[in-house]
Amino acid sequence: xxxxxxSGPEVKTPGASVKVSCKASGYTFTTYGISxxxxxxxxxxxxxxxxxxxxxxxxxxxxFQGRVTMTTDPSANTAYMDLRSLRSDDxxxxxxxxxxxxxxxxxxxxxxxxxxxVSS
Amino acid sequence: xxxxxxSPGTLSLSPGERATLSCRASQSVDSIYLAWYQQKPGQAPxxxxxxASNRATGIPDRFSGSGSGTDFTLTxxxxxxxxxxxxxxxxxxxxxxxxxGQGTKLEIK
Numbered sequence: 172x173x174x175x176x177x178s179g180p181e182v183k184t185p186g187a188s189v190k191v192s193c194k195a196s197g198y199t200f201t202t203y204g205i206s207x208x209x210x211x212x213x214x215x216x217x218x219x220x221x222x223x224x225x226x227x228x229x230x231x232x233x234x235f236q237g238r239v240t241m242t243t244d245p246s247a248n249t250a251y252m253d254l255r256s257l258r259s260d261d262x263x264x265x266x267x268x269x270x271x272x273x274x275x276x277x278x279x280x281x282x283x284x285x286x287x288x289v290s291s
Numbered sequence: 292x293x294x295x296x297x298s299p300g301t302l303s304l305s306p307g308e309r310a311t312l313s314c315r316a317s318q319s320v321d322s323i324y325l326a327w328y329q330q331k332p333g334q335a336p337x338x339x340x341x342x343a344s345n346r347a348t349g350i351p352d353r354f355s356g357s358g359s360g361t362d363f364t365l366t367x368x369x370x371x372x373x374x375x376x377x378x379x380x381x382x383x384x385x386x387x388x389x390x391x392g393q394g395t396k397l398e399i400k
Contacts, residue, residue: 218389281335
């Protein structure tokens, strides 16, 4: 069965960086993309970006351009999201999800989420 | 950029009732790129509907999606206790980006 397992919770100070991992299993990693979505406490869903597991190409939401890098390691079936220059409003649960490369490119399986807390 | 507006913000219904959730886009979207997700407290979202009207794997047939252009609807024909959750619509756009609506909370009356 398809599973996405994310790394554990992180606590960072403002200005620091964080790298969240997402290990996939149960499907051929390179035939799908990985998208990242975050959810601040009590708020809705906000798309951060996605990366192709096959090519490594990535596309980011404009508000994160320059602060985020998404990569994939097909040899480890793992995707990574690196977020830099952290601010308190980056505090959120970050989800990875499998991005279908057909249909409407929807997000059909999700990881359990990684809580990032940014606080001095 | 397209904005998705969901209504109502909160919907209070009883088990067995019919739920109708709306998602309106600020400009016309291709229905193939319109999806709905369900999120329960403390859980990740789950894909319910893709392509505006196609149920995802394992989704019960009491869930249905419809609509085109700027107006889309998620209908739950007869609410079960496990259906009370927050529902999000989502659109995949020409800039290869994803936009979510603000969500509708479906609560037990």
